[in-house]
Amino acid sequence: EIPIEDFFQKAKAFESENKSAPIESDLDQVLSDIESGELDADRFGPIAEEDDILYFDGGQDSTKIKPVFADEFEYREYSPKSSDTTFAPDYEKLKEQITNDFEDYLLPPVELLRKSREKSEAEPEWVKQNIDVINQTLLSFDIDGEVTNYTKGPTVTRYEVSLGAGVQTKRITAIADNIQMSLSALSLRIEAPIPGKNTIGIEVPNQVRESVFFGAVVDHPQFLMSDDPLMLAVGLDIDANPVYTSIETMPHGLVAGSTQSGKSVCIASIIASILLKNNPNQVRLMLIDPKKVDLQQFADIPHLVTPIIDEVKKAVEALKWAVSEMERRYEVLKRFRSVNVKDYYSRRAQDSDFELMPRLVIIVEEASDLLISGGVDVEESILKLTQKSRAVGIHLLLATQRPSADILKGSIKANIPTRFAFRVPSSIDSSVVLDTTGAEKLLGKGDMLLSENGLIRRLQGAYLSPEEIEEITTFIKKQAYPQYLFTHNSLIEAAKTAELTAELDELFPEVARFVVKEDKCSLNKITQEFGIGFNRATQIVGSLEVYGIVSPNAGTKPREVLIGYERLEEILGKLK
Template sequence: MKERRRDFYIASITEPKQEEKKETAQVQSPPSKPDTKPNEFISPFLGRQKNTVGTPPAVSYGNAGKQYEGYRKQRKLTPEEIRRQNASYVLNTEQYKQILKKGIIPQISEEPVAPKPSYEETIVFDDEVKASSKKDRFQYYDHRIEEEVEGMEQEEEIVIPEEEIKPEEPVKRIEHKEKPKPRPIVKPKTVYKAPPLSFLKKEPIAKGGKSEWAERCSVLLNQVFNDFDFGGEVAGYIQGPSVTQFLINIKKGTTVKNITALEKDLLRYLEVRNVRIQDPIPGTSYAGIEVPNAERKNVLLGNLIDNPLFLNDPRKLQVALGIDISGEFIYADIAKMPHGLIAGATNSGKSVCINSMIISLLYKNSPEDLRLILIDPKMVELSSYDDIPHLAMPVITDSKLASQALKWAVEEMERRFVLFNNMHLKNIVAYNKKVDEEGGKKMPYIVIIIDELSDLMMVAANEVESHIQRLTQKARAAGIHVIVATQRPSTDIIRGSIKNNILVRAAFRVASNVDSRTILDHGGAETLLGNGDMLYSEPTGEYRLQGAYVDDGEISRVTSYLRDNYGPQYLIDLSELEEKTEISEDNDATLDPLFNDVAYFVVRNNTGSNNKITQAFKISFNRADRMLLAMENLGIVSSTVKGKQREVLVSETELEAILNRK
């Protein structure tokens, strides 16, 4: 019996705009048994041991159109054969054109044919009542129909008079005039009016003079000097709101070190908690002994703001600080600082000082002149300022969002520098001056106030430190200023990179001499009285001030006025910061610049402890946890087990190979 062969098509992938080529492969089937039916399909793969259901010879790769070529019983038509079967092909052939020339099919004349009158015939039967009826009929004149009926004869013709055709009147075009659009309702730009000064409390300030208490203290001081053979005497005193400074004239031959040795004896004689010895008083030949007053006087913010020294000063970033020992009002210009560091323990007056600075800025600037970024991880100090028009973004209470807010400020700083460079300008002052001359929108100053730095450093220390460092180094020319406050002035919070770029510092009462040295580079802040008593240090000198006080009621009246009259005008919404935070958290932890160092630390110390990583590298807990999870995915450490730390699974050599592959 002859071997029966069957064509098996293998689909081929053809290049575009090329003729399809069929690739056929002859698959030889095994010899069939004598009882095999001639039409029965034999599988080229299974042979006779096939299933009862026939398997189609389909190809599962290549062009999808040729997968089932094995089923075809008739020859596939070529594209040319398909085109010839189309009716449009027949009408365009030469044979059809010859038929038209012979007149078998009347040709359509290209010349217009005049319309002929049409007739209507009515047949009336005998058994019907004759009635005439007229029907308006729409008549369509087709010259091809007229040629067909031209030779037809009618037995009876009823002549109907042709109706007079009146020339049609030209159609009048209706011009649709556009309705005048209503003018948009433009709300007139509201001129910013500072909150009324009546919102702030004021009280008369008593002028300094002789005081019985101060005279008695002078006598006691001279008694101490006589009892301990100290060559000095009281030359006078200056009484301030909270302390009185006694001027000590030191005689020749007496060293100034001897007066500091009398500190504890001074406390015993004067019956006070603490004294501060200033030796010498800058710019004088006297030594100073500062003694707390028996009765402290309040310094209200309203007295400093409702003052010509503040109201008539053209400097936009001037803030009220307090009153010094001599009774003079002390103001500070943030633009000249250009950044500030505030530190103090609980109830020392640190937060009140921040509120005084913010209220001063609100009275001095409109939202077009100033934008604030307030970061309050404690969620209690700055929440009352939410939704005021001066905010660049809502008050930040989340430490993760705070890092993104600082990053946004860095990006804004870089954007401003690019703009200055393109306009050949140096700083924000030159830019705003040019805008005033040529017309345009002014660039606002941005003041960033961080109420508690320690909370941010616990979550994202490196990121926060990096952003603050960049801002304090460069942002002054861009009109961006940073005020940092903390109640833990330790070296792990106020790092050198932050401290070295902030020259203006305000120290309230702190817990120890070490904390005072962290802020001021010398002791003295631990002897302050609290409740607004502060040492204000700037490059030109150091002053002891009684800080201005503003209560919650005054803050509420000012912020409510701003919210009711202007409302929030944020530059960036909180949702955008949250989205950026999520994106940064979703980034691959293996791309972290510290990942390799942390991995070697884990393997060399045989520890998968999150706490040890955060302590060794000074990074946040979340950042260390992300890197440990990435190490788990790479097989460096084991997964977490409740009550146990991760186990290290590789050696240092294996770790090096893993890091080279990633």
């Protein structure tokens, strides 16, 4: 026990021993260290590692805790972007071609194509033998004439016969079969007389046929240096000279020939000629291929206005689009007071509201089948295009295996002055294509007759292999991708609308306005108001339902009117 007086004495003594001066001195020292920026790192003494743990759960190591995500969340570890940009530059480059109007677009070089071998200048022995046989045949029929010249082409040789005074040319044509028999020739064609000459031409197939490659025809200054964007490399004539023609001067063409005659290769060479000279802003193509094989090698090129069409319904709507585009272009030329596309580009290219008007070439394979299947709509569209589209830069090429007179009518042929005739089965077919005989005697495989405004000449069409076509299209596709003006889906929708419009009753607009006015759709009222039968009224109401004017049938409940006057007039306006 300690007396209370002793307790207070000891407490007073302890207070006197522990004065506050050292604490104040320590505080002064800390303040001075803060001002000078010098603080001891260990001024608070050693700190245990466990003090760093703010949350601790059951002794589990916090570094092993993994995130948990909801089931619909897809967890992906972060990974830095690869520096490999192999595909990106190509994609960006393709996009740039669209934005810079193809300023950097490169035309396919002719080096991608095969060339013909050099020809021998020596005169073959069989040429001399044929000259002797022809002279001997003329002598045996007592015809005063002889072979005075010949021209050796890649496929046939033309022997020129000079007749004596007073000898009729019909005497030569009358013995054509005898001359062919004497020569043991596969076929024989007589041109009496040769245009521009005073001799008769007898065309006989060569014993050794020479190949004519497309690359040899296009690799010529006349083609490469031409400013005509629609110049075509066709082949070699009988004098072995390259032959070119222009779609712009055609302005439409007909290509006819049976199987293995060279028709499809000719179409391919026409398309290739266009691709070699034009970027997609200069010429656009519409390809219609019901056979689904001939033109598919040109799929996805940037020159196409729509993917290659291989169905009749789509083809019908595509040709209707071409007609509407023709009318739209005429409105543009009218606004700019231009005569045609050439005049439009030459005089109006610097105008502020100038718009590009690329040439449009429409190529139709198996046109006869399309005319049969498409009926009046196809015939009407083709007729309008052939009559009016030249001035606005739209051109049509029709290809067919069956040049029948009841299909290719005179009204269509009258506006297609340029004809490419390959071998056909009969002289009647030849007359349909050329308005004269001769195509039935061709040899096939590119042997052709080209008729331009009535002038006919024999050519050997240039051969373009599928491998060369692939080289050209691959070169083009690496630079740009297609920007279609319309798709197949839009054509299908247009076809459906056309079908519905064709099936509409002539009273449809009046009944529709009556129903909207009454705000009620009653079959009895419609039959009484318009004096029609119940079946016809039912069909009209069904059409009202298709166009969303009235609600579907709900049993005994009356149909509801779903739209007002403004919406109704919009629908009726589209049907006109």
